[in-house]
Each structure stands twice: as C-alpha cells, then as structure tokens.
Amino acid sequence: MKRLLPLIIGALSGLVVLAAMFFVPQGSAILSVVLNWVIVVASVALLVAIASLVLTHLRFIAKGKKGFLLNIVLVVSFITTLVLGILFGVDDPIFLRLVGAIIRPIETALLGLVALVMMSAAMKIFRERGWSALTVSFGVSAIVFLILGLGFLQNLKIPLLNEAIRIVEGLPMIGARGLLIGIGIGLLMMAFRVLFGMEGSENE
Amino acid sequence: MNLPELITLIISVALTLMVFSYILGDRLFFGIATHILIGVSAAFLALVMIQKVILPYLILPLADPDGPGFWLALVPLVLSILLVLTLFRNGIQAGAIPLAFLGGVLAALAIVGVTRGTLAPQILSMLGRFEPGQLMREAQPQWSAILEALMILLGVISVLFVFHHRGQLKAGKLVRPVFLEGVGSIGQIFIGITFGALFVGLFNSALIALISSLSEIIRFISLWF
Amino acid sequence: MSEDHAELNLCPNCGKENLPMATRCVHCGSDMESLFTIFGQSQDPDEQSEDSLPDIIEEIRNDPSLKTPAELAPIPEILPAEQIDESLLNSEELPDWLAKVRERAQEEEDAIGDLASGTIAMDAARSEEGSAGVEGEFNAWINRIREKSQQENSVRARQLPNDSEDPDQVPDWLQRIRALQPQPEEEITHEVKANPSYMDEMPREWTDEALEELRRQSLAEDQEQETEPLPSASTIAEEGEIPAEPEMEELSEPVHKEPELLEEDFHNIPDDEEELQELLPENDLSHSSEAEETIAQEAVEDKPETEEIDAPQAEPDNQVEEALEEPGQGIPQQGNTQLEEPEPEESVSEESPEDAPIEPDEPEQTEPKSSLTENEPELALEGQDEEPEEEEQPTDSAAVPPDLLLLRDQQDRASLLASLIEQEGRVTAGKQAPRKPFGxxxxxxxxxxxxxxxxxxxxxxxAAMPADAFKSIPALALNNQIETLNENDQVLVVLDYQAATSREIESLAAPLLEQLHTQGANLVFLTTQPSGLFLAQSLLVQAGLPEVKQVDYLPGSYLSLLVRAMNPAISDSQDTLTQVKDLHSFRLVLLVSDSSDNIRGWLEQIAPWVESSNFAAVTTQMEAPVLSPYFNSGQLVGYAAGIADGNIGSQPAFSxxxxxxxxxxxxxxxxxxxxxxxxxxxxxxxxxxxx
The missing domain is CATH 1.20.58 (Methane Monooxygenase Hydroxylase; Chain G, domain 1)
Incomplete structure (x- = not known):
C-alpha cells in the first residue's frame, strides 16, 4: 500500500492534466491550479534539497570529519549569503552584483577547465576507443568543424566553397534529428509507463 | 576604475586563480572555490525560491482564509509538509507522494509536448521534403533536393536503428541481423558527425570561457604595471 | 598388468595379440579393421558426424542405469546407436540387460535424460550454425590424426609384447606415469581390484528391479562421497570455488604456470580472426582425438565411476581432498597421466588453444569441435554437462597406452600451437595494457x-574578427526576422542561461538586443533562472539598454505560461507577478538560453499553442546542432550560436x-x-x- 499510493497519485494527476490539455477551454482552470501546485511543490523540493545539503555539511563539521574545513567554508558562505539576502533583499542591485561577482568567475573558470580537459581527451580518445564508424566520423567531423571555426576557408569567399560549407554545416542536423526522435519516443514510452502505473510497480 | 569595480575584479581574479590551481594539482584552493560557489548558489537559490515562489504562491494565499486561493493552497501545503518530512528518518516514505504527483504531471505534459512539439513536426518536416513541390521545379526534377531528402530520411532512420538492440543473444553477445548492423553503421556515421559538431561546440564554449577568465587575470595584472 | 593383456585384441589371421588401436596385425600384417571398428571408431569420418559419437557417449553415460552395465560390457556400450543395433542383432552374445535397457529407453519419455538431451540439442544447434568449410577441415584433421595414431599404435604394438611378456617388468609408459603421480601404485592397484570384483558381483541378466537398485546405489554413492577425485556437478555447484570439470582444472594449470600467456591470448584472438581460423583445426585436433579415439575406449573403464561404487572410501580420500582443495596441484597430476612427456610447456600447448582463443570472444568458432570442447565454455554454468567428461579421465592403467600414443602426436601439433599462441600473446601485450600516451x-x-x-x-x-564574417544560415534568418519587426512590436526576451556561459551568450545576445531596441521594439524580459537576476544586469549594460529595465523571474519556466498560452482569456491570481499577460501579443519570443533542453521545452509546450508568435534562440555553439532540426522544421525562425554569428570576435574585449x-x-x-x-x-x- 505504501508504494501503491504514490503510483495511484502519479497516474491520477497525470491523467487529470492530460484530460485538461485535451479539453482546452474547460480544462484550463484546472490545469492552471495543478501547474501552480507543481511549481510550489518543485520549489519546496528544491528547498528541502538545499536544507539537506547544509545539514549534511553541518553534521560533517560536528563530527570533525576529514576535510571539514571545506564544509565550514560552504556553511559560512551559505549563511553569509542568506543573511545578506534577507537584509538587502533578493532584488537589491548591490546584493546581486556581489553574488554575481562570486558565482560568475568561478563558473566561468570551471568551464574554462573543461577546455583544458578536452585538450587531453582529444589526444586519448582514439587510443581509448579505437577505430569504428562512430569514432572515425566523430574525428573527421570534429576536425572539419574546427577548421571551419577558424574562419580561414570562409574568408576566401569562394562561392562554391561557401556552398560546400553550408552543406557540411547542415550535416549534424541529420544525426540530431534522429537522436531527437529517438529521445522523444523513449520519453513518450516512459511517460506512458508513469501514467499507467507501470514505472516502479515492478518493485511491488 | 572605481572601488566597487576594483573589489569585484579582485574577488573575481582570486576565485579564478583558485579554480585554475587545479591544473597544478592543488585541491585545497580549488575545493574552497567550489564550496564557496555551492554555498552562495544554494543560499541565493533558497532566497529566490522563498521570495519569488513560496511567499506569493503558498504563504500569501494561506494568510488570507477568506481569499479564493486559500483552499487551493492547502494541497501544496500538505504536499510540501510531506516533502519536508523526508528530512527526517521516519518521513522518507512520505516524500514519495509529492514526487509521484510531480512525476505524473510532468509525464502528462511530456506526452503532449513531445508529440506536438518534436515527434510530429520533425517527422512531418522529414517527409515534407518529398512533396512534389519540393522535388520538382518547372516540371524538372531537382536532383539536389531529391538527394538531400533521401539522405535525411536515410540518416534519421539509420540513427534510429543504432538504438535498436533487438537481436539474438549468443554467448553473452548481442548478435543483430546483418541488415540491422549495416544500417546501424550508417547511423553511427551520422551520430559521429553530430557528436563531432557537439564536441567542437563544447570546446568553443569552454575556450571562450577560458579566454574570458585569462583576460580578466591579465587585465587585473595590467592594472599594477 | 593382466588388464593390459585382457585389452589386447587377437589377430583374426594369426591369433596373436595386438593393441586395441592397431589397424594391422604387427605379427602377420593382416588387416584388423574389423577389430578396430568394434571400438566405435568409424573408418571414414564422413560416414559418421563428428558430434554424434560424443553425444551418444554422453547419452549412455548420463543414464545411471546404463553406467554399471557399461563397465561390465565396455565394448558394446561405446558403439554408436546404429552399430549397437547391428551388433545386438547379429551377435549371439547379446545380453538381455541391454535389450531391456533399450526397451525401457524407448518406453520412457526422457530416455536419454534431460542433461544429455539438452547437450545434444545444444550441439545440434551449434552444428547448424557451423560452416561446412570448418567441418570439412575438422574431418580432415580427424583423418590425419587417426592415420598417425594407427601408425604409432603399430609401432607401439611391436614394443608391447616385450613388455607384457614379463609381468613383473613395468612398461615405460607406466614408469612415466608413476613418476608423475605421488602414489600411482595405489590407484592402479585400486583399479585392478575394483573391476574384477565388480564384475563378479554384478548379475549377468538385468531386471528392472536390478537396474533400479543399481541406480539407487549409484545415487547414494554420489551423495555420500562428497570428495571425489573428479567432483560431480552437484559438488562443484555447492562448493563453487572448484573448477567445474577435470579438463577445466587442467586448464587452470597453465594459468598458474604461465598466466601471461593466457591473458594475452584472451585479448588478442578476437582481433585476429584469420589466425584464429587457422588455429581452430589445431584445437579440434586435440579434442577430437580425445573425443573420437581415446575417449571411446577409455570412457568404458572410467576410474571415477569405478571408485565411486567399489573402491574403499578411505583409500582415495586424502588424495581426493588434496585434489579438490588444491586444483592447481592435485588435478594436474591426473592430467599429466595422459602425457608421455609431461612437461609443463606441453600441457600449456595442449590446453591453451582450447580455452584461450575460443572461449571468451569467439564462441561460434567452437562449432566444429567435439562435445568436450564445446562444453568447456559452459561448464561454469552447466555443471551437469560435466559428468561425461569427468568420466573420461584415463586414470586407469588399461586406458593409458592408446591415450599416450595419441598424445604424442598431439604434442607435436600442440607445441606448434603453443608457439603460435605465445607469439600472439606477445603482440597483444600492448593491447591488454595500453600504454597511456601521457599521464x-x-x-x-x-x-x-x-x-x-x-x-x-x-x-x-x-585582433578583430572581420566585420563581414561568414554567418550561418540560421543566424542570417534570425537577422532577417529581426529586421522585419516594426516599431512597438512586442518581443519577449527569455533569459535562461547560467553564469558559466554568460560571456558567450551575452556577447551573442547583446548586439541583437541593441538592434531590437534600435528598431523600436517593445522588449519584455523574463528570466527562468535565479541567476538571471544578476546576469541580466550585465546583459542590459552590454546591450546599451537602461539598467533599470525590469527583469521578472518566472518560476517554473514555461509551465507558468502554459495556461496563458493555451487560453489567453484565463485570468489567475498570478497575473500581477509578471508583465506577461498574453503570449499571443508577442511577435517574437527570443530564447536566450544555454540549454537546448529548455529551448525544446518552450518549443514543445508553448509554441504549439501560440502560432502567432515566432520563436528564435540565442544559444551556445554547443547547443546549435541540437537546435538545427527545429530550425529545419520551421519551429525556430532562426538562431544565433557561436562566435561568428554574434560577431563576438569583433568586440574589443574578446581576443x-x-x-x-x-x-x-x-x-x-x-x-x-x-x-x-x-x-x-x-x-x-x-x-x-x-x-
């Protein structure tokens, strides 16, 4: 029963939304209410996750686990930001600038590290994966798009070459479309499983 | 450069250097930077959620018992309480109900959205290339358009066959029919092309971020020389 | 030694003794083919399929009621089914018990037993998959090895009479075996004792009751003797750690001795299929010879079976336990009894071809092999198939000579195999542990x-990028779309990106926003990410827009707008939270996002309901390939992605x-x-x- 109830609730809520979307003028009000609930519940879920994160780090600090200095850093930065946000308000430009001054450089530098890692990965990818249709086409495609990214060929301004570049630039669309359709079908199947209570029912 | 900008720049450069210390094998400064990021981001997120969602969508309706939204706000309140219970050891099971509610609603939205927004338009677009108006011009066949339409159709179908894993299991290996293997190999080529483009795209984004970070550091250093 | 004499065949011409395997009399030179065929050896390998004989052997052995009589009358038992029929019809010595067994076998639904039938079905399935070429090659190898074994039998037969003349004189082969075994005399003595006593005790005529009694005896013995020298399948299944089959235990010996070789083979073979094909006949050779020549004779005198039933239990227990506990030490001794020159390398050469190349990666290649070889990869899973092979261990002294003669020939070929495999292994050393280009x-x-x-x-x-840089088609389409906008046209700008990609996104979006603002479009900003609250400031500054411009946070992203997209007439209490009252009033929805998933969400959930609005995107180059199908299908009127589309390179802040x-x-x-x-x-x- 403990597992049956969530399945029933999930299936019911899904069917209600599905019905509301099919009967558009009449079901809009119901859908609006349900979607507001979804937004609130999702936000609360996020808050619960944040609370759990902070509690975990507080527990680490209390136990004096190895590396608790970093836990202290996290908790201090969390509390400081929270206090400042409560004091100034979320929409305060100074507060936003301060938060931006911290988050933006770190995230940008982390993404920059990805470039360095990718450089190393580019060396190893063929050794690790060997030759196959996938790896060869991947390598050739990557090289071609890197060359195109340099802009040398485009700057030649040769009409025929430009046409060829247009065709080459359109090639990834084919694979992406196949992937999108495949993902869409998979998502559809998963959604139907949830709606009909099949997802997770095997654990019963 | 005024003082706030200078302070912002100093903070920015210091945090960037802490992250880049990872290249040299440092874990302490890198860890400090990432934990600062997590702490600040979590707090900011919590603040925004409380101020922009919880207060107007949940607390305010509940604060007005005579208002139209009071009774409607009770449902998310109950679901939220069930979620909060998951923080405690005995209440973990209770969290399954609100999560099931979320899953059900999102599944229903996905069914409608994927069908109307991705599957139907993409398949119709692919098949629309075979319309006579697309393939013929002034009663003459447009061979390039025909070729392109065929290539897209073949490519998409072959990509789908890459993920078709039905076959006979022999000695722990999945043996697919030769036809499927052949079509799947063609699909792998198209996927490889797409992945190559994605790889270059990701490197582009990362490279731009790296150049921006380095430019910040150089700009900061140039202030003192 | 009397066993040796008992197994020798009399020449039909001169009446002198010859080895069982001898095709011609060593004394008069007359043909002994008729004697030879009595052991179930087909003269022409084409007459009998190579997999039928092992199947029949297994079939007979798997039936417990047939096991004991088989030892009483070993020669008829190993005959193929057709030959058994013929011999029974023609022979006056047709035992009644065999006739009853056959009658009962026909009556019973599963006469041959589930295990044997499963094995036969498996073999049949494999034989169907086998190619005719490999089968022919296999048969050729069988022919060759038979010829050689017959020749060697002849040579051996000339030497044996000298040995057998003096009963006290120990033959060379036995001396070698004794040298290999710690207590060979005990085993041999035990064997000699067991068989005659067994034969005396068993009835000549078998009734159903007697067969049932015998079956029960056999089952009881199996349960009682937990530590057999060659463990039964159930014992192995219980213990788990012990190799499933004697052959497998023998295979473990080269693993102990030369683990690198086997590991290298394991990794190398799949990549060299041609070489594997060349090796296969060699593999077949070693096993087919056992299966079709040696096993047919030796299996009748199975030592394990004899010991299970008759041998005093106290005698082999110590050795057996050692063998079970230390498969690497105890079991190889039995394996070595098959070898005339039991050198470790030879055992490697004999065993490694069958487990290294074929087992892990090319199971289909085992098709032409005998049932012995075919069963080996599956022994761990199908322990019950092991029983027939277990019984084929030639520990009986009577069974050793032909086996040794065969193995001599095998050794030549196996040593060649070993060298080939060893070379292959060296090659794949790099593949197994690939050298890392850099750490x-x-x-x-x-x-x-x-x-x-x-x-x-x-x-x-x-270094500025050229102003007239090559732009992609979607970027050109986006520019065209923006240019078509009139003054006071509503444009919804949705900010949905993270700080990490803000540099790229803002560099792309800022010029477009500036252009929109210049054209007089009425811009409405929303952010679906909390970080958009502080990132919007930077974007607005770069776009030259007043910083005071309001940027609303939109919780739930497009879900908040879904109902308004579906039904513009609806009014809810949240209308006051955003500036967006009616999505249909916007001519363009510009999605500034670093996530193709979020853009896809807008296109899936919102766009189908708002056909009057055009959707466009500004995104990172990474997401561009995923968005291209949506542009191709017309769901996106355009998008800007990458450094060229946004003219980032022309901005002074960017190098x-x-x-x-x-x-x-x-x-x-x-x-x-x-x-x-x-x-x-x-x-x-x-x-x-x-x-």
Whole structure:
C-alpha cells in the first residue's frame, strides 16, 4: 500500500492534466491550479534539497570529519549569503552584483577547465576507443568543424566553397534529428509507463 | 576604475586563480572555490525560491482564509509538509507522494509536448521534403533536393536503428541481423558527425570561457604595471 | 598388468595379440579393421558426424542405469546407436540387460535424460550454425590424426609384447606415469581390484528391479562421497570455488604456470580472426582425438565411476581432498597421466588453444569441435554437462597406452600451437595494457601549452574578427526576422542561461538586443533562472539598454505560461507577478538560453499553442546542432550560436586571436591523437607480421 499510493497519485494527476490539455477551454482552470501546485511543490523540493545539503555539511563539521574545513567554508558562505539576502533583499542591485561577482568567475573558470580537459581527451580518445564508424566520423567531423571555426576557408569567399560549407554545416542536423526522435519516443514510452502505473510497480 | 569595480575584479581574479590551481594539482584552493560557489548558489537559490515562489504562491494565499486561493493552497501545503518530512528518518516514505504527483504531471505534459512539439513536426518536416513541390521545379526534377531528402530520411532512420538492440543473444553477445548492423553503421556515421559538431561546440564554449577568465587575470595584472 | 593383456585384441589371421588401436596385425600384417571398428571408431569420418559419437557417449553415460552395465560390457556400450543395433542383432552374445535397457529407453519419455538431451540439442544447434568449410577441415584433421595414431599404435604394438611378456617388468609408459603421480601404485592397484570384483558381483541378466537398485546405489554413492577425485556437478555447484570439470582444472594449470600467456591470448584472438581460423583445426585436433579415439575406449573403464561404487572410501580420500582443495596441484597430476612427456610447456600447448582463443570472444568458432570442447565454455554454468567428461579421465592403467600414443602426436601439433599462441600473446601485450600516451604530467603539459598559447595571444593584442564574417544560415534568418519587426512590436526576451556561459551568450545576445531596441521594439524580459537576476544586469549594460529595465523571474519556466498560452482569456491570481499577460501579443519570443533542453521545452509546450508568435534562440555553439532540426522544421525562425554569428570576435574585449590559437591547438591535438593511434596500429601490425 505504501508504494501503491504514490503510483495511484502519479497516474491520477497525470491523467487529470492530460484530460485538461485535451479539453482546452474547460480544462484550463484546472490545469492552471495543478501547474501552480507543481511549481510550489518543485520549489519546496528544491528547498528541502538545499536544507539537506547544509545539514549534511553541518553534521560533517560536528563530527570533525576529514576535510571539514571545506564544509565550514560552504556553511559560512551559505549563511553569509542568506543573511545578506534577507537584509538587502533578493532584488537589491548591490546584493546581486556581489553574488554575481562570486558565482560568475568561478563558473566561468570551471568551464574554462573543461577546455583544458578536452585538450587531453582529444589526444586519448582514439587510443581509448579505437577505430569504428562512430569514432572515425566523430574525428573527421570534429576536425572539419574546427577548421571551419577558424574562419580561414570562409574568408576566401569562394562561392562554391561557401556552398560546400553550408552543406557540411547542415550535416549534424541529420544525426540530431534522429537522436531527437529517438529521445522523444523513449520519453513518450516512459511517460506512458508513469501514467499507467507501470514505472516502479515492478518493485511491488 | 572605481572601488566597487576594483573589489569585484579582485574577488573575481582570486576565485579564478583558485579554480585554475587545479591544473597544478592543488585541491585545497580549488575545493574552497567550489564550496564557496555551492554555498552562495544554494543560499541565493533558497532566497529566490522563498521570495519569488513560496511567499506569493503558498504563504500569501494561506494568510488570507477568506481569499479564493486559500483552499487551493492547502494541497501544496500538505504536499510540501510531506516533502519536508523526508528530512527526517521516519518521513522518507512520505516524500514519495509529492514526487509521484510531480512525476505524473510532468509525464502528462511530456506526452503532449513531445508529440506536438518534436515527434510530429520533425517527422512531418522529414517527409515534407518529398512533396512534389519540393522535388520538382518547372516540371524538372531537382536532383539536389531529391538527394538531400533521401539522405535525411536515410540518416534519421539509420540513427534510429543504432538504438535498436533487438537481436539474438549468443554467448553473452548481442548478435543483430546483418541488415540491422549495416544500417546501424550508417547511423553511427551520422551520430559521429553530430557528436563531432557537439564536441567542437563544447570546446568553443569552454575556450571562450577560458579566454574570458585569462583576460580578466591579465587585465587585473595590467592594472599594477 | 593382466588388464593390459585382457585389452589386447587377437589377430583374426594369426591369433596373436595386438593393441586395441592397431589397424594391422604387427605379427602377420593382416588387416584388423574389423577389430578396430568394434571400438566405435568409424573408418571414414564422413560416414559418421563428428558430434554424434560424443553425444551418444554422453547419452549412455548420463543414464545411471546404463553406467554399471557399461563397465561390465565396455565394448558394446561405446558403439554408436546404429552399430549397437547391428551388433545386438547379429551377435549371439547379446545380453538381455541391454535389450531391456533399450526397451525401457524407448518406453520412457526422457530416455536419454534431460542433461544429455539438452547437450545434444545444444550441439545440434551449434552444428547448424557451423560452416561446412570448418567441418570439412575438422574431418580432415580427424583423418590425419587417426592415420598417425594407427601408425604409432603399430609401432607401439611391436614394443608391447616385450613388455607384457614379463609381468613383473613395468612398461615405460607406466614408469612415466608413476613418476608423475605421488602414489600411482595405489590407484592402479585400486583399479585392478575394483573391476574384477565388480564384475563378479554384478548379475549377468538385468531386471528392472536390478537396474533400479543399481541406480539407487549409484545415487547414494554420489551423495555420500562428497570428495571425489573428479567432483560431480552437484559438488562443484555447492562448493563453487572448484573448477567445474577435470579438463577445466587442467586448464587452470597453465594459468598458474604461465598466466601471461593466457591473458594475452584472451585479448588478442578476437582481433585476429584469420589466425584464429587457422588455429581452430589445431584445437579440434586435440579434442577430437580425445573425443573420437581415446575417449571411446577409455570412457568404458572410467576410474571415477569405478571408485565411486567399489573402491574403499578411505583409500582415495586424502588424495581426493588434496585434489579438490588444491586444483592447481592435485588435478594436474591426473592430467599429466595422459602425457608421455609431461612437461609443463606441453600441457600449456595442449590446453591453451582450447580455452584461450575460443572461449571468451569467439564462441561460434567452437562449432566444429567435439562435445568436450564445446562444453568447456559452459561448464561454469552447466555443471551437469560435466559428468561425461569427468568420466573420461584415463586414470586407469588399461586406458593409458592408446591415450599416450595419441598424445604424442598431439604434442607435436600442440607445441606448434603453443608457439603460435605465445607469439600472439606477445603482440597483444600492448593491447591488454595500453600504454597511456601521457599521464598527469602529459595533461599538465597540454594544459600549460594551451594556457601559454592563449596568454601570449592575448598579450599580443586584440585582433578583430572581420566585420563581414561568414554567418550561418540560421543566424542570417534570425537577422532577417529581426529586421522585419516594426516599431512597438512586442518581443519577449527569455533569459535562461547560467553564469558559466554568460560571456558567450551575452556577447551573442547583446548586439541583437541593441538592434531590437534600435528598431523600436517593445522588449519584455523574463528570466527562468535565479541567476538571471544578476546576469541580466550585465546583459542590459552590454546591450546599451537602461539598467533599470525590469527583469521578472518566472518560476517554473514555461509551465507558468502554459495556461496563458493555451487560453489567453484565463485570468489567475498570478497575473500581477509578471508583465506577461498574453503570449499571443508577442511577435517574437527570443530564447536566450544555454540549454537546448529548455529551448525544446518552450518549443514543445508553448509554441504549439501560440502560432502567432515566432520563436528564435540565442544559444551556445554547443547547443546549435541540437537546435538545427527545429530550425529545419520551421519551429525556430532562426538562431544565433557561436562566435561568428554574434560577431563576438569583433568586440574589443574578446581576443579573436586567442580563440583561433585555441582552435588550432585542439586541431593539432586531435590530429596527433589520430596519428598516434594509427602509428600504434601500424607498429602492432608490423610486429605481428614479423612474428
């Protein structure tokens, strides 16, 4: 029963939304209410996750686990930001600038590290994966798009070459479309499983 | 450069250097930077959620018992309480109900959205290339358009066959029919092309971020020389 | 020694003794084919399929009611089914018990037993998959090995009479065996004792009751004797750690002795299918000879079976327990009894071909092999198939001579195999443990190379991108769409990106926003990400828009707008929270996002309901390929992605030179990776060729 109830609730809520979307003028009000609930519940879920994160780090600090200095850093930065946000308000430009001054450089530098890692990965990818249709086409495609990214060929301004570049630039669309359709079908199947209570029912 | 900008720049450069210390094998400064990021981001997120969602969508309706939204706000309140219970050891099971509610609603939205927004338009677009108006011009066949339409159709179908894993299991290996293997190999080529483009795209984004970070550091250093 | 004499065949011409395997009399030279065939050896391998004999042996052995009589009358039991029929019809010595057994076998639904039928079905399935070429090759090998074994039998037969003349004189082969075994005399003595006593006790005529009693006896013995020298399947299944079959235990011996060789074979063979095909006959040779020549004779005198029933239990227990506990030590002794010259390398050469190349990666290649070989990969799973093979261990002294003679020939071929496999293993050493092009230091070097290249490029100075740079078709389409907008047209700008990609996104979006603002469009900003609250400030500054412009946070992203998209007439209490009252009033929805998933969400959930609005996107180059199908289908009127589309390179804050240097370095790294892989492959091929 403990597992049956969530399945029933999930299936019911899904069917209600599905019905509301099919009967558009009449079901809009119901859908609006349900979607507001979804937004609130999702936000609360996020808050619960944040609370759990902070509690975990507080527990680490209390136990004096190895590396608790970093836990202290996290908790201090969390509390400081929270206090400042409560004091100034979320929409305060100074507060936003301060938060931006911290988050933006770190995230940008982390993404920059990805470039360095990718450089190393580019060396190893063929050794690790060997030759196959996938790896060869991947390598050739990557090289071609890197060359195109340099802009040398485009700057030649040769009409025929430009046409060829247009065709080459359109090639990834084919694979992406196949992937999108495949993902869409998979998502559809998963959604139907949830709606009909099949997802997770095997654990019963 | 005024003082706030200078302070912002100093903070920015210091945090960037802490992250880049990872290249040299440092874990302490890198860890400090990432934990600062997590702490600040979590707090900011919590603040925004409380101020922009919880207060107007949940607390305010509940604060007005005579208002139209009071009774409607009770449902998310109950679901939220069930979620909060998951923080405690005995209440973990209770969290399954609100999560099931979320899953059900999102599944229903996905069914409608994927069908109307991705599957139907993409398949119709692919098949629309075979319309006579697309393939013929002034009663003459447009061979390039025909070729392109065929290539897209073949490519998409072959990509789908890459993920078709039905076959006979022999000695722990999945043996697919030769036809499927052949079509799947063609699909792998198209996927490889797409992945190559994605790889270059990701490197582009990362490279731009790296150049921006380095430019910040150089700009900061140039202030003192 | 009397056993040796008992097994010798009399020449039909001169009446003198010959070895059972002798095809011609060593004394008068007359043909002894008729005697030879009595052991179930087909003269022409084509007359009898190679997999039928082992199947029948297994079939007979798996039936417990047939096991004991088989030892009483060993020769008829090993005959193929057709030959059994013929011999029974023609022979006056047809035992009644066999007739009853056959009657009962016909009556019973599962006469041959589930295990045997399963094995036969498995073999049949495999034989269907086998190619005719491999089968023919296999038969050719069988012919050759039979010829050689017959020749060697003849040679051996000339020597044996001398040995057998003096009963006290120990033959060479027995001396070798004794030298190999710690207590060979005990086993042999036990064997000699067991068989005669057994034969005396058993009834000549078998009734149903007697057969049932015998079956019960056999089952009881199986349950009682937990530590058999060659453990039963159930014992193995219980213990789990012990190798499933004597052959498998023998296979474990080379693993102990030369583990590298086997590991290398394991990794190498799948890549060299041609060589594997060449090796297969060799594999077949070793096993088919056992299966079709040696086993047919030896299996009748199975030592395990004899011991299970008759041998005093106290006698073998110690050895048996040692053998079970130390498969690497105890069991190989039995395996070595098959060898005339039991050198470790020879055992490797004999065993490694069958487990190394075929078992892990090319199971289909085992098709032409005998049932022994076919069963080996599955022994761990199908322990019940092991019983027939277990009984085929030639520990009986009477069974050793022909086996030894065969193995001598096998050794020649197996040693060749061993050398081939050893060479292959050396080649694949690099494949098994691929040399890493660079480790930590290498990564550091690559990272420093890129960093130095970028820093130097930045320090050199700004290098602007050409203003008329080549733009992609979607970017051109987006520009066209923006140009078609009129003054006061509503444009919804949805900010949905993270701080990490803010530099790229803002560089792309800012010029477009500036253009929109210049055209007089009425811009409405929303952010679906909390970070958009502070990122919007930077974007608005770059776009030259007043910083005071309001940017609303939209919780739940497009879900908040879904109902308003579906039904513009609806009014809810949240209307006051955003500026967006009616999505249908916007001519363009510009999605500034670094996530193709979020853009897809807008296109899936919102766009189908708002056909009057056009949707466009500004995104990172990484997401562009995923968005291209939506542009192709017309769901997106255009999108800008990448450095060229947004003219980022023309902005002074951005070093276009450094960007190109980075791309060049990545290009070099990719090419180096491909070249190094190609070089490694070439070296590997060269080594294989050289070896």
């Amino acid at each position: 930590r230091a290498g990564r550091l070097a690559v990272a420093l190379l890129l960093l130095i290249g970028l820093v130097v490029s930045i320090l050199i100075g700004p 276009y030179r450094a960007y190109r240097v980075g791309l060049l370095l990545m290009l070099v790294m990719l090419l180096l990776g491909m070249i190094s892989k190609g070089e490694a492959d070439a070296i590997q091929r060269e080594e294989e060729r050289a070896e």
